[in-house]
Amino acid sequence: MAKAKARREELREKLIEAAEKTIVAQGHAALKARALAEEVGCALGAIYTVFPDLAALILAVNARSFALLGTILSREAEAAAAAGGGPRAIANRTLIALANGYLDFAANHGGRWHALFDFRLPDGQELPAEHLRQQEALFQHLETPLAALQPALPPSERALLARSLFSAAHGMVLLGLEGKLVQLPLPYLREQIALVVSAMGRGLESA
Amino acid sequence: MAKAKARREELREKLIEAAEKTIVAQGHAALKARALAEEVGCALGAIYTVFPDLAALILAVNARSFALLGTILSREAEAAAAAGGGPRAIANRTLIALANGYLDFAANHGGRWHALFDFRLPDGQELPAEHLRQQEALFQHLETPLAALQPALPPSERALLARSLFSAAHGMVLLGLEGKLVQLPLPYLREQIALVVSAMGRGLESA
Incomplete structure (x- = not known):
């Protein structure tokens, strides 16, 4: 046995x-x-x-890709914190670093990235709890700096805002890498993402 | 003849x-x-x-969809301006209205929306000049409020920033309507978009 x-x-x-x-x-x-x-x-x-099917096998690979993305984002958040400054300066820097960490992941691991966000489960199948737990853990990276920028925001709204900010960064990474609207070399795309995310961070801070 | x-x-x-x-x-x-x-x-x-092929026919429909989106965005921008206030207040309100106008277009005209951003021309074919001109005209809606928020920004950088902001809004609309990260009824998605876009606007203004 x-x-x-x-x-x-x-x-x-x-x-x-x-x-x-x-x-x-x-x-x-x-x-x-x-x-x-x-x-x-x-x-x-x-x-x-x-x-049970190939979908389950893809999800097993996605679990590894989530772990890889998590490692990249943790490293970015640690580096942003290590650069010092007050909690709000660190939070702003962290948001930019996370967005650009996500850009790096998408640019360097295109196949993994597409499997994570493009793959649809067959109708009627639900994502396993472990998958949702991993997704949660990734958003936690975003919620930490948001708590520093808007300490009064209730946790449920902070969770929502983290997902909205992620979606905004995802849009910039997606259309940026596709080069459909404008063909930008990676370093310039990185600058644009920093520009927009830092504006968001400043705006959230002043709310 | x-x-x-x-x-x-x-x-x-x-x-x-x-x-x-x-x-x-x-x-x-x-x-x-x-x-x-x-x-x-x-x-x-x-x-x-x-x-010449079905791709050309899809592009002809896309030209009409661009025109429809342009009408929606013009209406949003006019309503935002009509609500009064200083140029910066109007600019901030306009950015939010444009993002939510784009959300409305995507939510109410899903087929048109997907054909605009998902459709790929066969390899080797280039987008017709008229298509690029229509795209330009849409981004012009975004460049106007950006010029009010950051008057010193050179036009070429403003054009780039408009595309980055559009990409961020597109990401929120895309993941929001897919309901993959979080299932939000449309009015809440609208609020989230307003929250993030207004933060961006305030942040750009304070830069």
Whole structure:
């Protein structure tokens, strides 16, 4: 029994790694069960002994991508805090650093990024609780500086505002990297994001 | 000759109207040449005597959607100006009104909205100059209040900032309407957009 469980666990790991490789290199739309089975050297049907469907496998890779994004954002927030100053100066700097950390993630890990925000679960399936918990943890990075800028804001409104600010940053990253409205080299896009996010930060502070 | 030209013009109009109906009801991905030909009562090949391909037909519908969005934004900007106050108060109010006008357009004209920002031209084709001119005209709505908030900003930087602000608003509209991060009824989404855009406006003013 223990041996069968270990074998299943090993197959699960191998499949996640193979799927991760495909998502990083070609995007989640390129994921095919047959190619995965060949890659890890298992029977096609064996995939479905560890994952109910490919969607579950994509979510498993997304959990890793969330963790990677979390590491990048933590590093950005720590660097912003280490640069010193009062709590509001740190908060403003942190918001800019987080937005640009998100830009870096999207620019350097395009396949992961698209799988995180483009992938739709099949109708009727709900996101697993773990996925929502990871999303929460990421927004926590934004809520910390917001609490410094608007200490009187109730936590539920702060949570909402964090998601709105994230959406605004996401829009700049999305259209910026697409280069549809204007073709900006990355350093200039980074400056534009800093310009807009710092205006938001100052505006929130003065509210 | 004149008669043949009039017939071509008539067919062109009919095709744009049929395509517009499909895009509004089902989205641009649902556009099929055969169904269009049936709808307007022409031979399949006749479509290609007035449009080089379906992409050109989608662009013709997009030109109408741009015009509709322009009308909505003009109305919003006029109402914001009519509410009175100093130039900066008007500028701040205008930015919020424009963002929420864009939200209304996206919420009420989903098919048109997706065709405007999701549709990709086939590789190698460039957007027609008229399309870029219409895009320019829309951003002009944003540049006017920005000029009031930051009079010293050079026009080229103002043009860039207008596109960045638009991208931020687009992100809030996109993720807000998708309801992926948080499920907000439209009036609350409207409030969130006003909150973030007014913070941006205040922040830009104080820069």
